[in-house]
Structures are given as C-alpha cells and as structure tokens.
Amino acid sequence: MPELITHTARLVPYAKRPKQVPSYVTAYSYEPMPDDPGANLGNLFVVVEVLVSGRTSEEIADLIIETLGDRYYNEANESADALGRFEAAVKAANHELAEYVNQGNAAWIGKLSAVVAVQVGEQLHLAQTGSAEAFLYRGRAHARIASSGNNARPAAASKTFGSIASGQLEAGDRVLMATPALIHQLSLQKLHHIIAETSPNGAISEIMQLLRGSSVDRIAALVLEITTPELAALQVRSEKPAEIQLGTPENAFEAAKLATAPLAQATVNSSRRMGGAARTAWQQARPHGQRLLQRLAGLARQFLAGPGARRRLIIAGTIAAALILGLWWWHTSQARAAQLVGRYQADYQRYQLAIAADAEGNKSDARKQLTSLQAELASLSRAAAGTGLDQQLKHMALAESEPTSLAAFVTLVNNKADQIDGLERLTPTTVVSFAQVQGLKPTELEIAGDNAYLFDSSSQSHLYVVNLSTKKLRLSSADTSKLGAVVSTTLSAAGDGIFILTHQPSVWFYQFSNDSLTQQTIGLDTWPTAKAIASYATNLYLLGDDAIYKHVHTYTGYSPKTSYLSAADNNALANTSALAVDGSVYALSPSGLQQYLSGTLKQTTEVPSTLIGASRLRSISGGATIMAVSPKTQRIGLWSNTSSLLFSKQYQLNNATALYDATYDDQTNTGYALVNGRLVQFTP
Numbered sequence: 171m172p173e174l175i176t177h178t179a180r181l182v183p184y185a186k187r188p189k190q191v192p193s194y195v196t197a198y199s200y201e202p203m204p205d206d207p208g209a210n211l212g213n214l215f216v217v218v219e220v221l222v223s224g225r226t227s228e229e230i231a232d233l234i235i236e237t238l239g240d241r242y243y244n245e246a247n248e249s250a251d252a253l254g255r256f257e258a259a260v261k262a263a264n265h266e267l268a269e270y271v272n273q274g275n276a277a278w279i280g281k282l283s284a285v286v287a288v289q290v291g292e293q294l295h296l297a298q299t300g301s302a303e304a305f306l307y308r309g310r311a312h313a314r315i316a317s318s319g320n321n322a323r324p325a326a327a328s329k330t331f332g333s334i335a336s337g338q339l340e341a342g343d344r345v346l347m348a349t350p351a352l353i354h355q356l357s358l359q360k361l362h363h364i365i366a367e368t369s370p371n372g373a374i375s376e377i378m379q380l381l382r383g384s385s386v387d388r389i390a391a392l393v394l395e396i397t398t399p400e401l402a403a404l405q406v407r408s409e410k411p412a413e414i415q416l417g418t419p420e421n422a423f424e425a426a427k428l429a430t431a432p433l434a435q436a437t438v439n440s441s442r443r444m445g446g447a448a449r450t451a452w453q454q455a456r457p458h459g460q461r462l463l464q465r466l467a468g469l470a471r472q473f474l475a476g477p478g479a480r481r482r483l484i485i486a487g488t489i490a491a492a493l494i495l496g497l498w499w500w501h502t503s504q505a506r507a508a509q510l511v512g513r514y515q516a517d518y519q520r521y522q523l524a525i526a527a528d529a530e531g532n533k534s535d536a537r538k539q540l541t542s543l544q545a546e547l548a549s550l551s552r553a554a555a556g557t558g559l560d561q562q563l564k565h566m567a568l569a570e571s572e573p574t575s576l577a578a579f580v581t582l583v584n585n586k587a588d589q590i591d592g593l594e595r596l597t598p599t600t601v602v603s604f605a606q607v608q609g610l611k612p613t614e615l616e617i618a619g620d621n622a623y624l625f626d627s628s629s630q631s632h633l634y635v636v637n638l639s640t641k642k643l644r645l646s647s648a649d650t651s652k653l654g655a656v657v658s659t660t661l662s663a664a665g666d667g668i669f670i671l672t673h674q675p676s677v678w679f680y681q682f683s684n685d686s687l688t689q690q691t692i693g694l695d696t697w698p699t700a701k702a703i704a705s706y707a708t709n710l711y712l713l714g715d716d717a718i719y720k721h722v723h724t725y726t727g728y729s730p731k732t733s734y735l736s737a738a739d740n741n742a743l744a745n746t747s748a749l750a751v752d753g754s755v756y757a758l759s760p761s762g763l764q765q766y767l768s769g770t771l772k773q774t775t776e777v778p779s780t781l782i783g784a785s786r787l788r789s790i791s792g793g794a795t796i797m798a799v800s801p802k803t804q805r806i807g808l809w810s811n812t813s814s815l816l817f818s819k820q821y822q823l824n825n826a827t828a829l830y831d832a833t834y835d836d837q838t839n840t841g842y843a844l845v846n847g848r849l850v851q852f853t854p
Contacts, residue, residue: 172293172341172398172400173397173398173399174215174291174292174339174341174396174397174398175396175397175398175402176201176211176289176395176396176397176456177369177370177394177395177397177402177414177613178199178201178215178370178392178393178394178395179265179370179371179373179374179393179411179412179413179414180197180199180391180392180412180413180414181197181352181370181374181377181378181389181390181393181414182195182196182197182390182413182414182415182416183196183386183387183388183389183390183394183413183415183416183417184370184416184417185415186420191731192221192222192223193219193220193221193222193223193227193387193388194218194219194220194222194227194228194230194231195218195219195220195349195387195388195389195390196218196231196390197216197217197218197234197347197390197391198214198215198216198217198218199215199216199392199477200214200239201212201213201214201715202243207243208243208244210290211242211243211252211255211277211288212241212288212289212290212291212293213288213289213290214238214239214286214287214288214737215285215286215287215347215392215394216238216241216284216285216286216287217284217285217288217302217347217348217349217390217391217838218230218231218234218235218281218282218283218284218302218390219282219284219302219349219350219351219388219390220278220281220282220286220347220349221281221282221388221683222277222278222281226277226278227276227278228258228395229270229275229325230267230270230278231262231284233266233267233270234263234266234267234284234286235261235843237263237266238260238262238263238286239261241259241262241263242255242256242258242259242288245248245258249695251286252293252295252813253293253295253334253336256268257334258336259299260286260331260334261703263330263331263726264327264328264329264330264331264628265326265328266572267330268326268327268328268804271327272309276327279327282299282300282301283300283301283302283349283350284298284300284302284331284332285297285298285302285303285304285316285348286298287304287345289339289348289394289396289436290507290803291339292338292339292340293336293337293338293339293784294306294315294336294337294339294345294357295334295335295509296315296334296335296336297331297332297333297334297335298316298331298335299331299332299678300350300726301350301766302316302347302348302349302350303316303346303347303348303350303353303715304316304346304347304348305346305362305363306337306343306344306345307343307344307345307365307366308340308342308343309342309366310366311363312362312366315335315337316335316555317349322581322843326406326497326846327603329831331374332845337761339396339486340396340397341396341397341401342366342396342397343395343396343406344393344394344395344396345392345394345396346361346365346392346393346394347391347392348389348390348391348392349388349389349390349395349527350388351385351388351389351390352377352389352391352810354388355381355384355385355389356377356381357703358498360380361377362437364376364377365393367519367520367523367843368393368395368519368520369395369515369790370393370412370518370849371411371412371515371516372512372513372515372516372519372845373393373516374391374393374411374512375411375412375414375509375512375513375516375612376513376516377391378414378416378509379513381416381454381525381803386416386417387417389416389704391605394463400808400822407491407677411508411509411511411512414508414509414512416424424439431853435744437516445738455738455847458507459640465601467573472792478626482842483485490592492709503649505556506558507557507562510550510553510554510557510559511559511562511563511566513550514550514559514563514576514579517543517550517579518572518573518579519718520539520542520543520546521543521579521582521583521586521673523539523541524536524539524540525586526545526584528586528590529541532621533590534776536588536590537587537591537776537778538776540583540587541587541778541779543583544580544583544584544587544777544779544790547576547579547580547583548668550576551576551580554576554736555671559576560574560575560576560577561851563575563576565765570764587778588778588820589818590636590778590787590816591743591778591780592807592819592820593820593821593822594623594819594820594821594822595822595823596822596823596824596852596853596854597823597824597825597852598819598823598825598826598843598850598851598852599850599851599852600848600849600850601622601636601638601641601842601848601850601851602636602641602848603848604643604847604848604849605847606643607628607634607643607713608750609628609629610626610632610634610758611626611628611845612624612625612626612627612634612830612844612849613625613626613627613656613831614656614658614659614831614844615697615814615830615831615832615833615842615844615849616659616660616668616833617638617667617833617835617842618661618665618682620637620638620639621635621636621637621638621682622636622638622842622849623635623636623646623659623668623671624636624678624849625656625659625664625845627655627656630651630653630656631650631652631653631655631656632645632646632650633645633646633648633650633680633687634646636708636849644678646685647685648680648685648686648687649686649687650687650773652689652710653670653672653678654672654674654676654689655672655673656670656671656672656673656700657671657672657673657675657700657701657703658670658671658700658701658702658703660669660677660703660705662706663705663706663708666681666682666683667679667680667681667682667706668680668705669690669710670687670703671700671702671712673817674697675696675697675699675700676689676690676697677689677697677703677710677728678690678692690728691726691727691728692721692727692728692729692730693724693727693728693729693730694730695730695731696778697711697712698714698719698731699714699715700712700713700714700719701713701714701715701785702746702748702749702785702787703749704745704749704750704751704755704784705751706751706752706753708722708723709721709722709723710723710728711734711749711751711755713746713748713749713757716736716738716743716744717733717734717735717736717737717738717743718733718734718736718746718749718757719731719732719733719734720732720734731810734769735766735769736757736758736774740771741761742759742761742762742764742774743759743761743764744759744760744761745759745760746758747759747782747783747784747785748784748785748787748798749785749787750787750788750796751789753767753790753793754766754767754772754789754791754793755767756787756789757787758777758781758784758787758798760777760782760783761774762774762775762776762777763798763809763815764794765778765779765811765815773814773815774815775809775814775815775816775817776817777798777807777817778805778807778820780787780800780803780805781798781800781803781805781807781820781821783800783807784798784799784800784807785799785800785801785802785803786798786831786832787799788833788834792835793811793838794806794810794811794812794836795808795811795814795834796808796809796811797809797832797833797834797838798827798833799829799831801828801829801830801831804822804823804828804829805820805821805822805829806819806820806821806822806823806832806841806843807819807821808820812848814832819854821841821852821854823843823845823850823852824844826845826846827845827846828846829843829844829845830843830845832844833845836854838852839853839854840852841853841854
C-alpha cells in the first residue's frame with residue numbers, strides 16, 4: 171500500500187464576539203509534520219457546532235478538541251494502535267463532558283453536533299454526535315459515513331460520542347465533514363458534485379459563492395483529499411485559499427466595529443501541551459506588560475491634556491480611522507484576490523475534467539462541461555475586472571499547460587469547445603461586392619433559382635437582386651417606400667415569392683414573377699409583434715416573445731393569430747430565438763433545438779453554446795438538414811435530420827469580420843452568406 175497523505179481545506183464562519191451569535195461553530199485539523207512527535211499517529215479532524223450563546227459554547231468546543239488531542243497524541247501507552255488510542259480519546263472526551271455537566275453546565279446537552287476523526291495511512295476512524303454529517307467520495311460514487319439518522323442524541327453527557335466507524339481509504343478519495351447547516355443550505359446532489367469534481371480548495375471557494383446572501387453563522391466544514399507524495403509532486407501547488415471565513419465584514423463600518431471588540435477564538439491552534447507552554451510564557455511576561463500599559467496610559471494623559479488637545483484628538487481619530495479603513499481595504503482586497511484565484515483554479519480543474527471526458531470518447535459530457543465553463547468564465551471575467559488577477563497569475567507557480575491570463579484561458583476553452591463541436595473554418599469566394607452601391611448594408615438573404623435577394627437594413631429597405639450566374643447586382647423595381655425596417659424573411663411554401671416581416675409590425679409579399687410588393691391583410695386583428703416568420707402550405711407562422719402564432723390563409727387574407735405553441739405550456743420554448751417550418755415546426759432556444767409535429771414535441775437535440783441565440787433557422791431538403799445562423803458569434807451550424815435530429819457541423823468564414831445571414835442550396839451543394847460588404851459563397 172503506497173504512503174497516503176492528506177490535502178485539507180477548511181470552511182469556517184467569521185469569528186465574532188460570543189454575544190453576537192447564539193452558537194459556536196468551527197472546524198479544526200491537526201496534521202503533524204514528519205519530524206513532529208506523534209507523526210506516526212496520523213491526523214486529527216474535528217467539526218463542531220454548539221447551539222448555546224456566550225462563552226459556554228466555545229468552552230465545550232475547546233474541551234472536545236483539547237481532550238481528543240491530548241489523549242490521542244500524548245497518551246503514554248505506546249503499545250496501543252491508532253484505533254485503540256482513538257477509542258480511549260473518545261471515552262476521555264465523554265468523561266470530560268460529563269464532568270463539565272456535574273459542575274452545573276448542562277445547557278449544551280442536546281445542542282451539540284460534531285464529527286471527530288483520525289486518519290492514519292489508509293485507515294479512517296470516526297465518531298459522531300448530533301446532526302453533523304460526513305461523506306466519503308470515491309470517483310463519482312459517494313457514501314454517507316456519519317449521519318444523524320443513525321445516531322440519536324445521547325441521553326447522558328457520558329455517552330455523547332457513541333460507536334466508532336472505521337474504514338479503508340484509497341488514493342483519490344475525498345472526505346467531507348460538515349455541520350448540519352451546510353447540508354440544509356445546499357442540496358446534497360449539488361454538494362456531492364462539487365466535492366467529487368473539484369479540489370478541496372476549489373470546493374470551498376465554490377461553496378462560498380453558492381452561499382452568498384445566505385445565513386452562514388452555523389456553517390463549518392473540512393474537505394479532505396487523500397493522495398500520495400508522488401501524485402502530489404506531479405501537481406504544482408498554486409496560491410489557492412486553503413481556508414475561507416464565511417461572513418467576513420463587507421463594509422468599513424462593520425470592520426471598524428469588530429476591530430474594536432475582542433474576537434472570539436475561532437479554533438484551537440495547538441494541543442494541550444502547547445497551551446501549557448503559552449500560559450507559562452504569559453505569566454512570565456505579565457509584569458512587563460503591566461509596566462508597559464502604565465507607561466502608555468501616562469503618555470495618553472499627556473497627549474490629551476494642555477493646549478491643542480482637541481486638535482490632537484481629532485488628528486489621532488482621523489489617523490485611527492484611516493488605519494482601520496486601510497486595514498479593512500487591504501483585508502478585503504486580499505480576500506477578494508484569494509477568492510478569484512480559487513475560482514480560476516477550480517475552473518481550470520473543470521477544464522481538465524472536460525478534456526478527460528473528451529479523451530474517453532464522451533463528447534456529449536465534455537460539451538456540456540465546456541458550455542457550463544464558458545458561462546462561469548464570463549462571470550469570472552466580470553468579477554475580476556480591475557482586480558489585477560492576471561498579474562497574480564503571472565507570478566504564481568502554475569502547471570506547465572495552465573494559462574497565465576484569464577483571456578488566454580477563455581480562448582483555450584473556446585478552442586476546445588470548437589474542436590468538440592466540429593468547427594470548420596472555410597474561406598469563401600466573393601460573388602458580388604457592395605462597394606458599387608454607397609451605403610448598402612443588406613442583412614436578410616434568400617436564394618431562389620438563379621437569383622439571390624438581398625434586403626437593405628436602411629429605413630427604405632431597398633431590395634436588390636443578384637444574378638448568381640452573371641454575378642450582376644441590380645435594384646428591384648418593387649416599391650419599398652412603405653416597407654419600413656425588415657425584421658425577418660422567408661421563402662413562400664409555393665416557391666413563388668418571399669414573405670417579409672417588418673417592424674410596424676406588418677407582413678408583405680414579394681412576388682418573383684412581376685417584381686412587386688403587396689401588403690398582406692389580416693382579418694379583425696393586427697399582425698403581432700414578432701422576430702421571425704415561416705411559411706408552410708398556405709399558412710404563416712410568426713415567432714413572438716413567448717409563443718409561436720399560426721395564421722391561416724383565407725379568401726380575404728389571413729386569420730387572426732392563434733397560439734400554436736406557447737412557452738406557458740412548454741418551458742422549452744422560453745427565449746426561443748429562431749423558427750423554421752416544413753410540416754414540422756423547429757424552434758431554437760437555450761434548451762435546445764426542438765422539433766414539433768401537430769403541436770407535440772417529437773425530439774430535442776443539444777445546441778452548441780456558440781449557436782444559442784441564433785437568429786435564423788432554415789429547413790433544407792424538406793427537413794433533411796436544419797441550418798442555424800448566429801450573427802453574434804459569426805457561426806453557421808448544421809443538424810442532420812434523417813433518422814433523428816443530430817448536430818453535425820459548425821462553420822466559421824475566414825476573412826469575414828461580420829456575418830448577417832446565410833442560406834444553403836442543396837441542389838448545388840453551395841452555401842451563400844452576407845458578410846461585411848459582400849455576398850459570398852462557400853462549400854460546406
């Protein structure tokens with residue numbers, strides 16, 4: 171069995187005066203160095219919550235920690251193994267708690283929750299009381315190793331800690347020990363994912379982010395990672411916070427108020443033998459301290475007496491306030507920097523997990539992880555603005571492949587996502603340049619036969635026609651003066667023209683045969699505000715903010731809107747950005763690309779993050795291929811739809827700084843796109 175070592179991260183509430191909170195909560199770990207006495211006895215871990223106000227709660231916690239440490243490490247019986255020593259230490263703690271009750275201090279009974287444990291090599295021994303919990307994580311599996319459900323509260327102080335649980339550890343295992351408040355604040359599913367997938371330091375940083383705005387006075391936890399010296403040597407340790415205090419003051423007033431008050435002891439930092447040495451040193455230093463205080467008092471009286479005392483007092487107060495504010499600012503900056511670095515490191519580990527998933531052939535899982543990571547990095551970029559995070563990263567000891575700037579990390583993640591999404595970069599050829607028409611900026615494109623139809627984004631919305639054979643550009647003779655701004659276009663199902671949705675809102679029809687525009691009428695209603703239009707058979711479909719409307723063709727025009735599909739009835743339709751209809755209805759939203767038939771959802775497939783929010787969706791070859799265009803990210807995506815709807819490819823056009831619209835001619839296997847100043851063609 172290889173030698174096992176631990177990497178521990180600690181989460182504790184910010185230490186306040188005992189009168190400020192009705193409890194005392196802390197997490198403690200003692201991990202002796204190899205040359206320390208008792209190093210062969212392993213590590214001691216304690217998480218404790220005492221729901222009693224005042225000093226009593228702190229005294230109970232100190233009593234448990236000091237008794238366990240003293241009896242486990244300092245017991246003279248050298249023959250006893252680790253389990254025997256731990257059993258004796260637990261019994262001693264129970265005895266000390268009973269003695270404390272005999273002195274008239276019984277208010278804490280029934281209000282104590284704690285997990286105590288020792289880890290010696292591959293052995294873990296653990297005892298528990300109250301509602302504190304502990305979990306073991308091995309790979310993606312987890313097991314509860316201490317639970318309030320298995321341990322009723324003791325009837326007597328002498329039985330506070332009951333039976334001891336023991337188990338075997340392996341390299342890679344992780345252990346969480348926590349007060350009950352953490353389990354109540356976060357779902358177990360979310361907590362298990364964080365601990366299992368993130369380093370201890372990254373885990374406490376992520377937990378801290380999730381707890382923002384919540385009550386954290388009763389939350390403490392230890393996260394342990396079991397590893398080997400060899401594995402630890404392969405991982406370059408960076409400056410990540412191994413301890414986080416929840417509820418740190420966030421304003422100068424609170425910081426100053428707490429700075430002028432005694433702080434409650436957060437943890438016990440040594441065993442009882444160290445405490446004895448400290449008491450001896452204090453007794454020796456006490457006379458010198460008294461003389462120093464008397465001298466300082468005399469100087470203070472001189473300072474406050476005589477001429478100009480008031481002015482000196484104001485100056486002194488100003489200096490003191492400036493020092494307090496400066497200390498608070500420094501503390502806040504350091505804490506903020508540590509949090510950001512912790513988030514960065516946790517994100518990089520998430521990236522490594524995505525790489526591993528891709529290497530194992532699980533591209534779907536890798537894509538989901540990278541999509542989530544892209545959103546997290548966008549949040550981190552906003553939070554890190556002006557904090558100097560990149561400067562810190564440049565001076566840190568990072569892994570060889572780890573980026574030294576946030577921008578480089580974002581690029582790395584985006585490139586990997588592009589690789590998994592099958593991104594291909596194509597170099598298009600120019601069909602026609604718009605430089606010959608001053609100010610022409612078409613944003614909508616339709617291809618029919620040998621012609622391309624372009625709608626200008628100007629207020630006049632001029633319609634231009636490009637002959638794809640001769641590559642000649644001409645202005646249509648159709649009167650577009652009343653058209654207004656064009657929102658969306660679609661080829662008619664009959665193939666005889668183009669339906670045009672405008673901003674008024676209004677719907678127009680451009681007829682190929684006579685090069686004319688006709689405004690479409692609607693019976694007893696007005697056209698709804700919409701962002702996309704589609705045509706099938708003789709009906710029109712419009713995409714509103716929260717519904718897809720259907721308009722049936724009548725003898726006099728079109729019927730009033732009917733809600734064909736609604737986000738109120740189907741959450742997957744929320745925030746739909748694009749629409750296509752070919753008998754089936756296709757809707758693209760952050761939930762995915764959905765296919766509906768007769769108003770019923772038939773299938774949904776994932777959408778790469780770079781295509782979420784795409785504004786154009788087209789059905790090609792009767793639905794055999796679905797095409798999406800995202801001007802925001804300048805990406806074109808294709809889904810195959812033969813036996814099932816599956817994402818196929820993603821394209822980006824070289825030498826194009828802006829992409830407005832694109833379509834595809836399946837007869838010639840040629841794609842066309844409106845880019846900055848040009849109509850171009852490409853072969854997918």
